[in-house]
Amino acid sequence: MKMIRLLITGFIFLLVLCGCARISEEFARGKTENNLSQSSELTSNSSSSRTVTSNNKATTETSLENILESTTETEEIPSNKKKVALTFDDGPDPSNTPKLLELLKKEKVPATFFLVGQNVEMYPEVVKAIAKDGQTIGSHTYDHQDLSTLDESGMTNEITKTDQSIKKLTGKNPAYFRPPYGSVNAKAAELINRPIIQWSVDSEDWKSKDAQMIIDKVTSSVYDGSIILLHDIHPETIAAVPEIIRDLKKEDYQFVSLDTLLNNPSSNETYYGENDHRPAGG
Template identity: 40%
Template sequence: MDKQKKYFCVVAMVLILLSGYGKISDSAFRMRVTRMIAGEGMLRLVAAQYGQKAAEPVAETASDRSEKEEHPRVALTFDDGPHATYTPLLLDGLRKRGIHATFFLMGKNIRGNEEIVTQMQRDGHLIGNHTYDHVQLDKIPGDQACQQIIKTNNEIYEITGEYPMYLRPPYGAWPKDLELCVTMLPVFWDVDTLDWKSKNVRSVENIVKRQVKDGSIILMHDSFSTSVEAALEIADMLTEEGYDLVTADQLLVM
């Protein structure tokens, strides 16, 4: 385990212990504790615990980065995969461009698509958890919510040999007490392309053009041909505009 992973594990455990013992029940104080422990960049991950809407930007990361950074950075993230047809097309396109993205996998879609997950890891993408059945975690009992996450973690571990550290909660719903059973960190977004709804390449691109900024986490899906086409065109567009496309964890600078 590298230093960054060890650091995030320590952060998660501290937050879990503090939450469990009722030491950070006040939301404003909890936000300050998070800043002190993990830096402003971590706030994007723990937003839902403190009353932030999932789709709203939580913190600007550019101002906290070293002045040595020359290019703005954004992360392309994809939910609901792996898809047997469209995910390989997306991986091929990203590989040709030398771009790394983040994939939040649904456990029920992994069986039969193990080689796709292996390819994700081989290509250097970040692999995260999107629950097993795409359930809204705050609408089911806590033990069931935990099982949704743990079951998917185990599926991913069997293929990659690594347990995912990051989770994209469906619908942005992250119960405040869920960190007591999992030591993962939720990753939200500030640019929702609505690609699943419009299934329109131009619409998806226009949303990104209007909303993207340095430090943005862009929400897409790898379950539609239009999403794959839009994602690759967006990657080209952002690259031409001087953005570096990185995995979501790389935006969590200290």
């Protein structure tokens, strides 16, 4: 009888041991699976993080491309707007030109500056400021001589010296040329070899040197597609510019660059306005 009890007790003890072993095995298996699951989640999260970072980088690059592209887009002109281009001769001037640049920047108005070579060399920082503001720079000869009175050597000197001075400061040759006094013959036009820009509205600021007279002259003569001639060496002109801009905007004019007004011209012709260009030197 005692022997039977011992056998039963031993059998129960074995069952308990087996049960503990199975529980331990299940616990170990569960822990392993849990670790694997956590590891998988970490890997997945890491992959997702890399994907998000990559996507963010791609988005940033795309945005930058869009910004860069948008800065080079052609000016869009609403159908109800008339176009006009401002041009300024004889600068740069160390006092007046910086003031004019601030006015143009404030009003978001483009303009073209036809620079005299000797002034370019005297006031290089002003030239750099014009270029930095995104305004167009053209050539107005080296020392404002009437090209039609010079021989070929003299013409070449007036043209090339100014080109070199401007390129040294801006990295570009001026795309446009305006002859002093509007005077150009066939030989000069051949040597200039680029679009020659004349004008269709003369402010006569050089003659009146009176702000109100300048305003009246421009606003009474302007028309759709015209090129306005002004001089940034006169303080009276700078004083007149804000009113000219305000008055013409009220009349539904939009100020545009020469590139836009003339549709990026490249031929060696003479341009007086949007729809007025003629053979150069004729």
